[in-house]
Amino acid sequence: MRGIFYVLGLLLALGLTSADPQYCLHEMLRTDERIASHGYPTETHEVETEDGYVLTLFRIPYSHNLQNQNEKRPPVLLQHGLFSNSDCWIASGPDNSLAYLLADAGYDVWLGNARGNIYSRANSQISLNSPRFWHFDWHEIGTIDLAAMIDYILSETGYSQLHYAGHSQGTTCYMVLLSERPEYNDKIKSAHMLAPCAFFEHGRSAVFRWLSPLVGTPGGMWNQLMVDMELIPHNNLLNRLIDNSCGSGSPFDSICKNGFLMFANGGYQNINLTAMQQLIETHPAGASSNQGIHYLQLFTSHFFRQYDWGTKKNQELYGQDSPPDYDLSLIKAKTHSYSSPNDALCGPEDVDTLVSKFIHLEEDHRVPWESFNHLDFIVANNMKELINDLVVERINKYERR
Ligand SMILES: *[C@@H]1O[C@H](CO)[C@@H](O)[C@H](O)[C@H]1NC(C)=O
Numbered sequence: 176m177r178g179i180f181y182v183l184g185l186l187l188a189l190g191l192t193s194a195d196p197q198y199c200l201h202e203m204l205r206t207d208e209r210i211a212s213h214g215y216p217t218e219t220h221e222v223e224t225e226d227g228y229v230l231t232l233f234r235i236p237y238s239h240n241l242q243n244q245n246e247k248r249p250p251v252l253l254q255h256g257l258f259s260n261s262d263c264w265i266a267s268g269p270d271n272s273l274a275y276l277l278a279d280a281g282y283d284v285w286l287g288n289a290r291g292n293i294y295s296r297a298n299s300q301i302s303l304n305s306p307r308f309w310h311f312d313w314h315e316i317g318t319i320d321l322a323a324m325i326d327y328i329l330s331e332t333g334y335s336q337l338h339y340a341g342h343s344q345g346t347t348c349y350m351v352l353l354s355e356r357p358e359y360n361d362k363i364k365s366a367h368m369l370a371p372c373a374f375f376e377h378g379r380s381a382v383f384r385w386l387s388p389l390v391g392t393p394g395g396m397w398n399q400l401m402v403d404m405e406l407i408p409h410n411n412l413l414n415r416l417i418d419n420s421c422g423s424g425s426p427f428d429s430i431c432k433n434g435f436l437m438f439a440n441g442g443y444q445n446i447n448l449t450a451m452q453q454l455i456e457t458h459p460a461g462a463s464s465n466q467g468i469h470y471l472q473l474f475t476s477h478f479f480r481q482y483d484w485g486t487k488k489n490q491e492l493y494g495q496d497s498p499p500d501y502d503l504s505l506i507k508a509k510t511h512s513y514s515s516p517n518d519a520l521c522g523p524e525d526v527d528t529l530v531s532k533f534i535h536l537e538e539d540h541r542v543p544w545e546s547f548n549h550l551d552f553i554v555a556n557n558m559k560e561l562i563n564d565l566v567v568e569r570i571n572k573y574e575r576r
Contacts, residue, residue, distance in 0.1 A: 203456050206233040206261040206286060206294070213269050214239050215278060222327045224319050227300035228290040232324060233261050235274060235284040248283040249364070249574055250332045252324060256343030256370075256553075257313075257466055258406075258459035260294055261286035263342065263553045266450040271559045273340065273566060280567050281576070283332060287324045289316045289348070291405070292460040306403045312465040312482050313344055317351030325362055336364040338570050342552050343521070344466070346371040350479075350533075353506040363508035365537075365573045367566045369552040371512050372521040373503070374528040375474035380519040383474045390468045391475030393485040406464040444546045445555035454554060479503070479532075503533045511538040511569060513562055515547035540565065 210217040210233065218234040237244045253264045253274060264286055269275040277284045288294040290311060301308045328337055341349050346368035352359050375383070390401055465482065472483050481498035483489065493499055510533070514526040523541070530539045542561050552562055 206265065209262065209265055209453075210235055210274075213275070215269075215275065216244075220327070220331070222323050223299060224290070224323045226315075226319060227298040228295060228320065229297040229299065230290060230320055230324060231261075231288045231294040232327065233286040233288075233294075235278040235286075237283065238278040238281070240279055241281060243281055246281065248281060248332075250283045250285060250328050250334055250337040251277050251570065252285045252287055252328060252337055252339050253277075254287040254321065254324075254339070254341040254345035254348065255289070255292075255460075256341075256345050257470070258462055259342070259344075259454075259553075260292040260457060260460035261288050262454060262457050262460075266453045266554060267447055267558070268450070271447075271450075271563070273563045276559070276563050276567050277570070280571065282338070282570070285324070285328050285337075287321070287345075289313075289320050289344075289462075291463055293457060294460075296461065309405055309463040310403045310465070311463050312469050313348050314351055314355075314469070314481060316344070316466075317348030318355050321348050321352045322356060322359060325359065329362060336362055338365050338367075338573070339363055340367040340369065340566055342369045343372050343549065345369075347373060350503060350506060351501055353508060354501040354503060357505045357507075360506065360508045363510075365570060366508055366510040367569065368510060368512045369562060369566075370518055370521055370549050371514060371526065371529060372470075373473075373479040373501070374477065374525040375470065375521070376477045376528065377522055377524040378474055378520055379522060382520075383471065386467075387471040387474050391471040393472070393483045401464045401468060404464045406462050406467050445544075445548070445551045445557055447554050447556045450554045479529075503529070504535070506533060507535045509537045509573070510535070511540060511566075512536060513540045513542060513552070513565070515542040515544065515549075515551065517546050517548045520549045538569075 204212075207217045207219050215235050216237060216239060218236060220232040220234060222230045222232060224230065237248055253261075255261060255263045264274040265272045269279070274284050274286060291309065296303055298308055325337065329335065339349060349366060349368065350371075350373055353363070469482050473479060476483070478500055480500045481493065483498050484492065486496045489496055489498055512526065512530065512533075514521065514523065516523055526539070526541075530536055544557065544561055547555065547561065551558060555561070
């Protein structure tokens with residue numbers, strides 16, 4: 176019980192201390208600046224969704240190492256996870272991070288940012304201060320944001336298909352998009368789901384134990400309180416604190432690692448701390464509480480289905496008492512799954528469930544590394560050999576390279 180109050184107290188404190196929505200973006204390096212610091216060409220694009228959100232796409236159009244600007248460069252879209260942003264694809268630098276490895280393999284690399292994160296915090300119709308701004312979920316990130324980013328990239332590059340890779344929530348919204356709008360299957364040449372998350376029956380993370388009793392079912396008081404707000408906002412003071420206490424050799428080192436890996440909850444044997452420190456500067460990157468609540472609902476219900484608003488509103492929205500399932504059998508694009516044994520959020524048993532319903536899945540790859548966890552897909556010292564090289568290799572195959 177104490178744990179619950181601790182977590183809620185922390186959430187509220189974070190919410191209150193960052194009542195000022197003016198984030199000091201100038202104090203931190205943006206994705207494009209980080210990319211440029213390694214000598215790669217980079218561009219920034221803005222895409223407005225049908226409901227007014229302005230999303231930032233960063234791009235590494237070619238590699239300065241290859242000087243391939245005049246050659247064919249098939250586009251690849253990389254989509255981050257919950258609380259994250261485009262920085263997760265570059266934090267381990269050119270020798271290890273997927274964005275650079277793809278650029279150096281000759282691809283035109285696009286880094287997406289979902290509505291609500293620090294790079295996509297504007298809406299042409301709704302103010303950031305309005306609760307209406309936060310009235311969204313990963314359902315909309317999938318059906319609206321991903322669709323808008325894919326269409327934009329295809330029209331900019333003149334290609335009819337792109338390759339996709341997503342981490343965690345980046346896989347959830349991929350599955351949401353292709354099951355809800357199956358016409359998008361034709362726009363995906365291949366997809367690579369890192370730490371795929373759809374079913375949560377067996378989640379081991381403490382987050383599930385502490386929070387799902389409060390918000391895992393609709394209609395409760397906590398649900399009313401928590402819905403439509405920013406969840407764990409990005410806060411400079413907090414980040415500075417963590418940054419300083421994470422310095423190597425600092426006495427707070429273990430506190431820092433433990434605190435930050437609460438979400439991974441599977442240890443930190445493989446983490447690249449230098450990369451982690453860079454990530455912390457722009458994380459947590461902003462998300463709606465509804466995204467968290469929706470995941471907790473899946474943990475409680477054991478279904479991969481739409482947001483549960485309670486019987487009355489479900490009837491209005493869906494025409495039935497409980498929310499409809501996402502139909503994974505509608506996903507026909509060539510999709511590869513990469514999952515790991517020590518993932519406390521989306522672990523092996525839940526991947527088994529996913530695979531059994533995802534009948535057209537091309538490949539179910541299990542990472543052969545006992546301690547590999549959820550976050551390791553984006554910051555592990557050994558992720559190049561274990562994950563990224565495989566992804567590049569498979570994409571190359573589709574391109575007959
Ligand atoms: C760890 O991250 C740093 C910072 O980006 C990077 O320079 C280094 O190559 C990474 N090492 C590994 C093994 O991932």
